Amino acid sequence: AQSVTQPDIHITVSEGASLELRCNYSYGATPYLFWYVQSPGQGLQLLLKYFSGDTLVQGIKGFEAEFKRSQSSFNLRKPSVHWSDAAEYFCAVGAPEYGNKLVFGAGTILRVKS
Amino acid sequence: DTEVTQTPKHLVMGMTNKKSLKCEQHMGHRAMYWYKQKAKKPPELMFVYSYEKLSINESVPSRFSPECPNSSLLNLHLHALQPEDSALYLCASSRDSGANVLTFGAGSRLTVL
Numbered sequence: 465a466q467s468v469t470q471p472d473i474h475i476t477v478s479e480g481a482s483l484e485l486r487c488n489y490s491y492g493a494t495p496y497l498f499w500y501v502q503s504p505g506q507g508l509q510l511l512l513k514y515f516s517g518d519t520l521v522q523g524i525k526g527f528e529a530e531f532k533r534s535q536s537s538f539n540l541r542k543p544s545v546h547w548s549d550a551a552e553y554f555c556a557v558g559a560p561e562y563g564n565k566l567v568f569g570a571g572t573i574l575r576v577k578s
Numbered sequence: 579d580t581e582v583t584q585t586p587k588h589l590v591m592g593m594t595n596k597k598s599l600k601c602e603q604h605m606g607h608r609a610m611y612w613y614k615q616k617a618k619k620p621p622e623l624m625f626v627y628s629y630e631k632l633s634i635n636e637s638v639p640s641r642f643s644p645e646c647p648n649s650s651l652l653n654l655h656l657h658a659l660q661p662e663d664s665a666l667y668l669c670a671s672s673r674d675s676g677a678n679v680l681t682f683g684a685g686s687r688l689t690v691l
Contacts, residue, residue: 496677507582507668507682508621515677554620564677565634568620 466491468557470569477545478577485540485572487555495559497538498566499529502552511553514538525549550576581605582683584669590689593659599686601652601669609675610652612644613668615685621668627652628675659690 469488477483489495496515500508512523519531529540538555555569582603591597601610609628613621626634627646641663643655652669666685672678 498679500682505666505685505687507584507684508670508680509682510679513679558677560677563634564675565623565626566680568622571618571620 466495466557466559466562466567468555468567468569470553470555470572472572473570474573474575476575476577479547480544483540483542483545483549483574485553485555485574487538487540487569489536489538489555489557491536491557491559491562493559493561494533495557497529497531498556498558499523499527499538499540500554500556500568502554502571504551508554511540545574545576547576547578550574582669582671582681584667584683584686586686587684588687588689590691591656591659592691593661595659596655596657598656599654599667599669599688601654601671601683602650603671603681604650605671605681606649607671607673607681608649609672609678610646611670611672611680612652612654613670613682615666615668617665625654626675633675656688659688661690664688664690 467490498513499511514531552571554571556566558566585600612624615621624638625644630646645653668685669683670680
């Protein structure tokens with residue numbers, strides 16, 4: 465069965481420091497992948513997506529992610545974190561073979577210290 | 579218009595009440611979704627409508643009844659809920675039910691007393 469793993473429940477970084485949030489998936493075929501961000505009590509906002517092509521994708525708010533097929537990973541990165549980036553981040557994966565149903569990881573809560 | 583609008587933002591109901599959550603989009607999307615999100619958990623898919631027909635029901639209890647009156651509207655009718663149904667209910671839409679980006683609404687926070 466398909467699964468999405470975000471191994472870090474919480475991450476704390478200093479403002480201005482770099483950030484990497486990990487996402488690993490287990491799918492039988494080439495999936496498509498997303499990163500969403502959620503502020504407390506709010507809906508989910510799309511940061512970036514990967515369907516095919518260039519494995520390094522750029523998103524909004526200065527985020528990027530790299531698809532590594534050999535590692536079944538789609539890690540999210542940002543070179544310099546801002547206090548407003550504090551939120552919960554969800555990796556999500558879908559595939560036509562599974563009815564295009566998105567499966568979300570458990571989420572990573574990002575805290576930013578000044 | 580690139581938004582999904584959900585009403586109400588907050589709802590408190592008793593276990594014998596009947597209420598409805600509403601969702602609206604004007605992006606011309608033909609797939610609409612209901613997700614349930616418990617505190618500190620990821621969203622879980624409940625229902626998918628594709629071209630106004632129910633295409634996926636993730637074994638959701640019958641006390642939750644979805645309805646898609648037209649391509650822009652999605653309702654979730656609630657009846658005889660349990661306290662454990664308290665959660666954030668998220669609506670989303672996408673161009674179709676294929677491999678597409680989901681646009682989420684801000685959610686309806688439901689509390690069942």
